[in-house]
């Protein structure tokens with residue numbers, strides 16, 4: 001979908017100039033602007049209120065030095081980030097990514113996406129994101145702890161349960177959240193719900209670990225049902241083998257699908273009989289190992305070096321759950337050629353713009369990230385509610401709420417797409433529905 005609206009074309013030019021050298025951020029803004037063209041025509045009041053100009057500029061961007069001492073006694077320095085993008089509908093909310101590829105542009109694209117995603121959840125959460133170029137892979141627990149404590153020593157000055165509530169993302173799981181929470185509590189002398197994804201013994205919510213992957217399948221199931229299909233008997237390829245991929249596999253299997261492949265940044269495994277998830281969990285969650293170790297336990301499965309090849313495996317449903325831009329035009333075309341009918345995104349912005357064009361041109365059912373993977377942050381919102389009332393809900397209670405939220409997100413995307421004349425385009429629907437709630441709040445609160 002090309003950008004034709006002159007007002008948005010001009011504004012995108014300003015965004016490009018102001019954020020030169022941040023292609024992922026510009027990619028995310030471009031996609032949202034393309035979807036919002038009919039909104040500009042229909043809602044001159046939002047243009048008048050300067051909502052579009054304001055929403056593409058973060059409210060606050062924090063960058064800081066993270067010094068820590070490694071196991072050899074050597075000082076290491078990483079760079080820390082927190083982008084507090086938009087607080088119109090609630091405290092800033094979004095994960096912390098720890099990966100060597102992290103720089104400001106990655107955090108800004110993620111923070112920008114988070115605004116609309118959080119709005120779609122129906123819960124009162126603004127958009128933010130943080131992270132560091134620290135690589136937890138291959139580090140000892142002690143090194144990870146010292147990094148997390150140093151990171152939080154600075155971050156603690158800028159966050160709080162009613163101000164900004166970080167959580168996990170790539171490289172940040174329960175271990176890292178635990179170390180960060182402990183340091184925040186020590187520095188501030190406060191036991192509050194300042195982070196989500198906490199351990200169950202200190203304020204965490206049941207179902208948060210499963211939430212993004214389960215939510216992805218709940219959303220995808222709604223999309224399938226609305227189009228007369230289901231997971232039952234389908235062949236599914238899932239990229240990644242982290243938190244999102246593992247629990248997407250679990251839920252897809254429980255819906256009667258056969259998941260045949262998983263990956264990491266080194267390569268992918270293929271198991272024609274269906275992935276044995278208990279083996280994957282043992283490798284990834286207990287041993288912090290690599291996905292190739294799967295073939296040691298299952299000799300009939302194969303391992304192939306290089307992660308991109310996973311999209312050449314024929315499937316009915318593809319669930320990218322690793323990282324941004326992991327499906328390009330070439331991979332999208334191979335998926336189509338091999339008969340894939342559904343792409344639903346667990347990762348943030350895993351499809352390039354050309355890949356998305358390929359899906360839409362070929363009638364693929366496409367579940368966009370900011371809707372399809374919103375179950376994680378939605379359950380973070382439920383963790384915040386439980387922390388506020390100092391109660392813990394049961395797994396079933398949280399799971400039922402998550403399921404209800406994912407159904408309502410699908411309906412919001414479907415309805416908005418229909419209302420704006422783009423039936424079946426859930427990407428446009430997600431962008432429009434997510435945007436409108438935040439835009440109304442920004443207009444109501446005046447020029448801030």
Ligand code: NDP
Nearest residue numbers: 170171212240241242243244264265322323347348373376
């Ligand atoms: P994890 O760190 O648990 O797992 C990440 C997985 O993706 C690993 O298998 C990793 O492989 C792979 N991966 C990461 N970077 C790359 C890369 N550059 N190229 C190829 N593979 C890569 O992270 P999550 O499962 O939590 O996150 C996965 C995606 O889901 C991310 O896009 C994240 O933003 C998104 N997401 C996460 C949510 C959550 O609640 N955790 C919520 C919503 C979205 P390797 O081990 O080799 O690095």
Ligand code: 2IT
Nearest residue numbers: 094095167169376377380
């Ligand atoms: O991308 C995401 O939505 C997340 N990493 C989860 C954020 C959160 O606050 O739970």
